[in-house]
Amino acid sequence: MPENWSVVYQTLLEAFGPQHWWPADTPLEVMVGAILTQNTAWRNVEQAIARLKASGSLEVRAILERPAEQLEQDLRPAGYFRVKAVRLRALCRFLEQQGCAEAPASLAEKGDTASLRQRLLDVHGIGEETADSILLYALEKPVMVVDAYTRRLSQRMGWSGPRIAYASLQKDVDAGLPPGDTGIRKELHALIVQLGKEFCRARPRCPGCPLQKQCAHGRPVSH
DNA sequence: ACCCAGGGTCATA
DNA sequence: TATGACCATGGG
Numbered sequence: 572m573p574e575n576w577s578v579v580y581q582t583l584l585e586a587f588g589p590q591h592w593w594p595a596d597t598p599l600e601v602m603v604g605a606i607l608t609q610n611t612a613w614r615n616v617e618q619a620i621a622r623l624k625a626s627g628s629l630e631v632r633a634i635l636e637r638p639a640e641q642l643e644q645d646l647r648p649a650g651y652f653r654v655k656a657v658r659l660r661a662l663c664r665f666l667e668q669q670g671c672a673e674a675p676a677s678l679a680e681k682g683d684t685a686s687l688r689q690r691l692l693d694v695h696g697i698g699e700e701t702a703d704s705i706l707l708y709a710l711e712k713p714v715m716v717v718d719a720y721t722r723r724l725s726q727r728m729g730w731s732g733p734r735i736a737y738a739s740l741q742k743d744v745d746a747g748l749p750p751g752d753t754g755i756r757k758e759l760h761a762l763i764v765q766l767g768k769e770f771c772r773a774r775p776r777c778p779g780c781p782l783q784k785q786c787a788h789g790r791p792v793s794h
Numbered sequence: 795a796c797c798c799a800g801g802g803t804c805a806t807a
Numbered sequence: 808t809a810t811g812a813c814c815a816t817g818g819g
Contacts, residue, residue, distance in 0.1 A: 592800095609801040615817060616800085650799090650816035658802085698802050718800055764800055772798080 575730065576747035579782065580755060583762035586781035590761035593708035598676040599666075600629060601709035605701045606658050607649045618648035631663045631672040658696025665694045679710040687712070699737045707760070713753045715745040716760045720767030727775065729787030 595601045600620065607616040622645040623629045628637050637645075639656060646652040646659070663672075669690075671678045681687065684706060691702040699717075706712040717740045725731045725740060735743075748755055770780040777783050 605800085608799085610799060611801085611815090612799040612817070614799090618817095648816065651801095651814045652816080654802085654814050696802065700801065704800080716800090720800075760800085767800085 575728070575785075576744045576759070578785070579724075579728075580748070580759045580762065582781050582785075583766055584758065587762055587765050589758060590765060592757055592761035593704075595708075597629075598709040599631065602662060602666075602675065602705050603629065603659060605704040605708070606662060606696060607646065607655055609651070609655075609701065611650050616649050619646050622646075622648070631666050631675065634659055634663045635667065654696075661695040662697065665690070676709070679712070684712045684714065688714070703741070707753065707756055711753050713751045713756055715741050715748065715756050717741045717744060718760070718764070720763050720771060721760075723767065723771050724763060724782075727771065727786055728782070 593601045593604065595604055603623070604616055604620060607619055620629070623634075626637075626641070626645060628634055628642070628645060634642065642656045642659070643652045646655050649655060666672055666675055666678065669678055669681050671681070678687065682690075687710070688702055688706060691697050691705060692699070697705075703714050703716045706714040707716055717737055721744065722731075722733065722735060722740060725735065725743070726733045731740065731743070744759075745756075748759070766781070770776050777786070780786065
């Protein structure tokens with residue numbers, strides 16, 4: 572039901588206002604944050620990013636040259652710190668290979684969106700959601716990001732089952748939005764996360780939810 | 795004490 | 808293709 576996602580956007584924007592995502596000073600900080608926030612609360616990521624900044628490590632070359640153990644210590648508050656140190660280096664190695672070590676944002680000009688997406692997916696530690704987050708928030712490409720909140724929302728609205736594939740859900744949401752509009756995609760994903768934090772967690776809290784009327788929660792869901 | 799967070803990889807069937 | 812184990816910290 573693609574057309575409904577536009578209504579979701581309007582409703583959530585009215586309820587919550589603009590979210591101004593992604594919270595970061597530079598495109599590289601977006602990319603780094605996209606990896607650090609994997610299955611991790613953003614509040615923990617902020618501390619890790621603060622440590623990277625404090626040690627002057629929020630640069631491609633600095634991350635590549637930083638001793639593994641020190642990089643890991645910077646990442647500790649974000650959890651999975653050994654894994655994420657490896658993934659961060661893989662990202663930076665990739666940026667360097669693409670000739671973007673000095674200006675990570677210039678990655679946006681190194682091919683079309685489909686090609687960029689595939690090259691990002693080839694980087695160890697970057698899956699679909701992380702790749703799309705980078706495309707949308709760091710490179711300003713009109714790509715819809717889909718996550719666990721989006722899946723839960725789609726399910727509770729009665730528009731899909733809980734196990735819908737990433738690509739299917741992404742296509743469904745994207746089809747309901749104005750083609751090529753990067754701004755609306757940035758906001759919608761941010762708004763869905765905000766909704767999820769407040770109302771869609773493990774125990775759904777319907778009272779006060781902006782989508783309560785449209786929501787199929789409690790009614791039989793067709794699939 | 796338990797559950798979850800703005801996921802992804804790898805081994806197994 | 809589709810599950811399950813694993814990765815680790817911090818807050819509710």
